[in-house]
Amino acid sequence: MKTVIIGGIAGGLSAASQIKREDHGAQVVVLEKSGDVSYAACGMPYNLFYKDKPVEDLYAMSLEAIRKERGIDYRLHNEVVTIDPLRKEVTVVDHQLSREYRESYDYLVYATGNQPNRLTLPGFDDADVFYFKTLDDTRLVKSIIYEKSPSNVILIGSGYTNLELVDVLYNMKIKPVILEKSATILPSFAEEIRAKVLEKLEEKGIKLHTNVDITEKQGSVVRTTTRDFEAGMVVVSIGVRPNTALFSSAGGELGVGGAVKVDRFLRTNLPDVFAAGDCAEHYVRQLGRNGYMPLGPVANKQGRLAGSNIVNSNAMKEFYGIDQTAVFKFFDLTVATSGLSERQLQENGANYVKVYVDTSTRGAFPGGGTMRVLLLFEEGTGLLLGGQMIGQDVVAKRLDVLATGIYKQMTVFELAELDLSYSPLYSPVWDPLLIAANKAIKYV
């Protein structure tokens, strides 16, 4: 059995590794068009901080280990240019050897990831405009930072990635200014969480301009309909779109958000072609349908399942889905969410209640801080629908309790009965989650 995998970063390498894990004799060819093996993309902002830490430290493993330890035929600089689903083969350009060749497959995994949306305005193709998406982007940004020492930066867009960059660059003494087209930031968070992020921006003296309509860039000046901004570098992060051109050219069907349409087994409409990761749809458990939420863990999980389903084609398993859990760091704050957002609840016409509490994170002991916990739950039943948290100390892994509760369809009454770990070094005697739940049950 021979599997060809297009794209070798998160989903692709996971699929390849799983096939070899379950069927040692299987032939697996990974065709990766860049010069980088699988890497931890979410770690890129933090690598900038360390001048002497090569970006290659973000590699999941070395090319040699992928080849020798895992037995995968992993080829860098090999770009697939067409898929022929009838002949079951792909055409590949090897950019290093400057040759084109064909590779046949029994199974194909499409794992091409996504790409940043680009600003198609005058001047935004300049060399000092960056899309912080790949390891190559990271190399470029890092070289600018350490070679040109810019004193300030314009960040266009205010999603997770740019907020993480704001944090990192500010701490590197590169003053950030954020330009956002919308009226607000972080639309998937409730305003009570968002408010804390805005407070932090203000505390740090970082300017956020919303409702900004950019017109062009001229040299170091970004012009908008109302005023000009100037900075030594510009980072644009205004959303992503799945890489699907190759797939759709071959007759592949697209779905939510223009991503590769997959069934619960991660099969596409093309025979024996699976898709995984940032190029594909992701099943959202609470909605009971596919959505599009490109994040590292889901890419890894989907890749692993696609690989497993290829090996076990007579006993395939459904992808169990996601609960839209996400987290990012913002200065001393951790910001995290799981489950449905308020916006999604409104879109679905849900009868929901929102409560939040502000609490300390661990009594009066060093290392503690404060935390806001926000719960979204169904009116009448108390079914937990979503949870968001922001604060110092342990937020991310406390949020996981809510993610677990959402997965298990827990009510706020049940949440209030949890026996959570307590020592004053880790928690107040009533954990913030219990305090929030005890408030919530009064409003069911």
Place this chain on the structure above:
Amino acid sequence: MKTVIIGGIAGGLSAASQIKREDHGAQVVVLEKSGDVSYAACGMPYNLFYKDKPVEDLYAMSLEAIRKERGIDYRLHNEVVTIDPLRKEVTVVDHQLSREYRESYDYLVYATGNQPNRLTLPGFDDADVFYFKTLDDTRLVKSIIYEKSPSNVILIGSGYTNLELVDVLYNMKIKPVILEKSATILPSFAEEIRAKVLEKLEEKGIKLHTNVDITEKQGSVVRTTTRDFEAGMVVVSIGVRPNTALFSSAGGELGVGGAVKVDRFLRTNLPDVFAAGDCAEHYVRQLGRNGYMPLGPVANKQGRLAGSNIVNSNAMKEFYGIDQTAVFKFFDLTVATSGLSERQLQENGANYVKVYVDTSTRGAFPGGGTMRVLLLFEEGTGLLLGGQMIGQDVVAKRLDVLATGIYKQMTVFELAELDLSYSPLYSPVWDPLLIAANKAIKYV
């Protein structure tokens, strides 16, 4: 309606506060025999470290706030000496005014806590032998440490409290030696977790002697059947027993571990007498019966429920119980458990499987470490029965995911499907819990 509460620390103050919260006009008298209001007992070891931090910093709130803000008639140095369940009154000695008086009640909450087991061997009544249980004990130990600067300490017993003290005292340059009667330490932990604690003791050069049979203490020398030990101070922590003398003298019935027998509503056999906290039994959900596990959170929860049931005597709620969750810090390690222990599983003849994994806690980023996750689950079904973790970084609040899963009767298959928060600053892309679950499903 008048409620008298005997004992005003965790369960007692919680009950009092809840009554006033739900029925502002209710009369609540708290009779506390010591001179201290409710305090965070679990914080006592860590207070030792700070010479200038008064132990009163551990108070949950001030006497004035309890009286004025909460409207509770809280009386210090007032010891109840008899309960008359027929006349529904208690006899009280006010040690400050040296007078005895009677106080009638409609409802009584018995919340007297527990006391340390004592070593009844020659020499162990000396002034340099400490039982680290109350705020007064903490004052004594603290005065010895800062006035006499002992260079070493003998800790008798190796439970959580003594291990926390080992950590604190070692860091204060007071060299600890541990003497343990049993063959092993931490019997409620699996040997794979225990091994990590033992490794840490060895790494720090701290001597643990097991199977030790102490015969007497003479001056600074503790004699055993095999050899002598010498130290500037001795701390004994060999278990606790519930304070029940007053209750049983009044005809009260005792249950598991000699604690006050309570039904699910926290009622005792005496009419209109409830019990809560360290003096009472605690319902263990997984066993479906009462056990005895005196910890801060359960005392607070039981106190709150007892108070609520007194106010709502026609619509009482059952105590939802505990899952035996516990955590303690030991140097750079956090050690945590939830659910049934291996010993309990064996005692109950359960068909269980045990797996564990060693993982990193957050990829290659600063602040991470390693962690051992151990899962206990039912053979055949994969039902999660218990979870234990030890490691650096965020252990306590990760353990809470297992506590949540145990509460919701989750299987290891479900655990593997959780959508846990990921950013390289907080977790590897496969969270340690997912890695453990993915291993576990192979052994169901």
